[in-house]
Amino acid sequence: MSIPAQPTTDPTTHPAAQPTADPTADRVQTVQQVRRVEADGAQPAVRRPSRAVIISAFAVPVMVVGQFAMLAIVPVAILLTVTLRTARLRALRWWAAGLTAAYAIPLAAWAIGPDRAPSLSKDMHPALAAVIVIASIAFITAYYATRRRP
Template identity: 65%
Template sequence: MPVTVSSPSSTTERLPRSAAIAAGAVAVMVVGQFAMLAVVPVVIVVVSTWRNVALRALRWWAAGLAVAFATPLVLWAIGPDRAPSLSKDMHPALAAVVVAAALAYVVAWVVVRRRRAVPATGE
């Protein structure tokens, strides 16, 4: 007797919250002057977005967050007279860009979650 295995429907599969929570943590850490520690949630966002098929629609948002965070990090690392911490060296405009990118990821995650929750019409 053959066994058939059906994959879960895209509407019943839940989106993992770890990426959205980590993106929110990036914003909180940058605002709270813990920018160097924010590398951990940025890595969590990028890795979980790329490894989970359900988060495929958020890959561009994760890449944007990674680039937004990497820019001040690289500028801090290659700077001739760098401050003892990334938070003190980061320009406020760059900090605002990182926070905006993190919050944009969270908003995009919510939008994707709501689109997946809406039942398909036309049946």
């Protein structure tokens, strides 16, 4: 005597779990599901802030003031890339470009200069370091100001 097998649903073979060949169709289906949830009166999903952007924005002035200005190129690049690629951060693109320009000026002056110091931090004028810190604080302020809008 054998025990009848119970039907199992494998998440990889379930038709709803299978992605379609068209990624646009998946996105449309997801948007439709979100709209259905909103129409039912449920709270819409809360969009999480971009951690990479805000951590990078805080890391830039810390690195510049802490005499690690050359390493600050990494958070500046992350900040600019994520801001340009993420549609919901569109309002921050000018602020990110301003911070990148503020960082690029002393970097270019250090790279092009005839008598370079061994590090960017030693070659950078304190006023340029202050401009980078102010630009980063302005970006952080704009980030939190745009996030609070309905």
